[in-house]
Amino acid sequence: MADDIILDIRNVTKTFPGVVALSDVSIQIHHGKIHGLCGENGAGKSTLMKILSGVYPYGSYKGTIFYENRELKLEDRAIRQAIEEGIAIVYQELTLVPSMTVGENIFLGKEPVENGVINWDKLYADTRQILEKYKLDVPPNAVVKTLGVGKMQMVEIAKALSENARILILDEPTSALSESEIDKLMEILETLKEHGVTCIYITHKLEEFFRITDSVTILRDGKTVATNPTSELNHETLVRHMVGREMKERFPKNSRKPGEVIFKVENLVATDPNEPSRKVLDGVNFDLRQGEILGIAGLMGSGRTELVTTIFGEYGNIISGTITMDNKTLNIKSAHDAMLHGISLVPEDRKGQGLVLMQPILRNISLANLDRFAGFFRIDQDAELAAANQQGKNLSIKAANLQDRVDSLSGGNQQKVVIAKWLLTNPQILIMDDPTRGVDVGAKFEIYKLMNELAENGVSIIMISSELEEVIGMSDRIMVMHNGRSGGVLETQGVTQEKIMAIATGIEA
Template identity: 60%
Template structure:
């Protein structure tokens, strides 16, 4: 293939951080006007390379060359704006919008149309409206960002990148917070962009999306490129084998779970919304979880799944009716501390806001809810603290040079592993997992699934919320389906299908 067919040429790029070589002699090319997938396990180097392309890391911080349209680009001072000027835009997994500003203000932030320092608001909102209409984005252009769902906020980020006339659009986990309908909208936008000659680099941990949208896929492993393949020439198993360096015979490991007695019994739980008076977030929900069982909780975003489990954990609804019974004993659980004392743990959906102290080390984060295990009167046994935290970090394969690095320096997947590690160290009787594998690569997912099986085999009762129906079907013994705060049905694993779950999850049918 002639060089002119490539819009991007990455040549022998190496990037090091203290104690870690994130990229090791990376080379591959990206064809013009294609959607190019980039996949690999957490810590494989994908996001590091994308930040180099987007100008986050200037040219003097790495070795090798990046060519755009055949010419070497070296972003130096003000490198992010240089990248945008060259037509490279990036949409990060973690949103970077200003919550109190409108959609239009965010899209044109720093590029507002006007004269002599006076913003032309009519022109700004007209341009915003045109962009949203062009790509069929159903978002009011004067809406305040914090009033939008996370999925719509993600769409605003994409609209912002498109407004910059990007020739190369980088998407890092773009569907992690989107509904199925929003994913369909995004895929339509990407197809439009490809038809117009825009090149997209697409990073995701959702393997099916590579086969749905990409033309080629480059696979990373341990900071190096394993290879680039035509999407039509590979299947799921081959792609996974390239990523992890071994074949994985089954996507969901088969455990030897034998559910026992009822551990958690929730009866007629109704919870008022904490800020919207008169609104019920959870409505008359009843279910049981047995020792050694994995109960999956499915439903669309906004169905009340997270509100249900955070109420059980004592951190959502204070004004509630109904009963929460643990091993025959009624619980109040008016705080997370109370829930922890009752041996209930929750891995939250939002790891950054609710699961981690980002400026603290891996060690401190894992140890934080478990200090009683290391303390002796008024002192902490530092050796015991380190040994137990290190054992748990290794068990979940947290990739970091040591336990004393800050959590905000880790990839999203490794941050999630730290959250899970700290709650597993608490040795709960009931473990609640809210989107436990969001942002985690396929190899790490498999390890977490195995860990869930091991915990269930040891008698832990597990509640798992997931937006991924294959995960719900593959790992659950029974499946509770939510719709608008209500339980519309509970399905046994043998009878559950994606179609039945979606029918219950959209309120088309009920199974009560």
């Protein structure tokens, strides 16, 4: 075995009842490199990471793993043991305690103790040291829930680094980050590399592989398809390996012609409902035409999510400004009001806001639409099932049975369930907040196609997206937000990522 191989995964097979999650997977990871792991949802990435981090302990899978030239056996206290071995993982879903401070979170479970009492001074000093070392711009004593998602992610990374990790696994670290935060993360990863830390980097954003990784392993259906140095790969080969077919177009073509303006927001100013002195929207202007996809770009915290949830009647307190639809002023007070006006919202956080995970797919699809199937005394369950079946077919939701729990589906299919729920309300305006976040390439393409179809049928779509390529690829026009303000609406024709970034970061107005 070559000395520079830190992790050698050999012929690992992991099965669940009825499913082979990993089949004879072998990967060699070199010391001090950034190794990308690429694959659609369900390809086996998460399963492999759970083996490395001890969630699935030694003995629950077949095959062997060599770590620093000896066999890695994570047994009894497998998760803790993995951390002690220096294998740390940053999960896609944040695992911080919101009510605790940054320092408390970083040292959770390993607080510096003197005579049975926590030494807070040392804890915060150490926290500061870690944060400064990796140039993480977060105050050590800030309460985590007051931070934005981007900063929380950084705390998460700091927490992993504080374990003296030699292998750091990052599972879709950028899915919630803004462009500038991603740049920051890339810098951090470079720093880590200098310190000799090996990274395993999982992402759905393919361009990130080319930006940061040294080599990439592609998984498909639980098998290793290929491991290549990144320099030998390009976008097309990567996608081909992932989906097993050529995918020339990332965004489906469309030939729609948007109609008249049907919806208008003028000078909208709104405050945080929990903190009435804080303006979250400070003068937003845009209009929306029938059958149009309007993209909203902007950094995390620029007010884009706040804007759509305020329109939907579920967030900000509107101080001034008007929202008009079909030339009538709207006064939407709740999601129910919004739905009555034909406005639907596919929320940002699929699991937290979109789905009742423990319930069947069927009930999730019908949840916002029971009025249609029910009188006061009875829900027509057959009509409900028929409607849900129809949606399932239209959106090609891959499920054996709509009575299965929704959390048994892959991320892409879960997202389709959320979309199905809102399509069933027959919206005139469909707001989609980051609709392809955490969704694999194949499902992304299907969601794009669906959006185009809807727009061609006259539905107006407002799409928020963190991915500039997606905004440019899908939208007819793009509104860029910065600091709660709309920085003008751009025609997509001829717009560049640089132009959008310039407005989003406030360099240009």
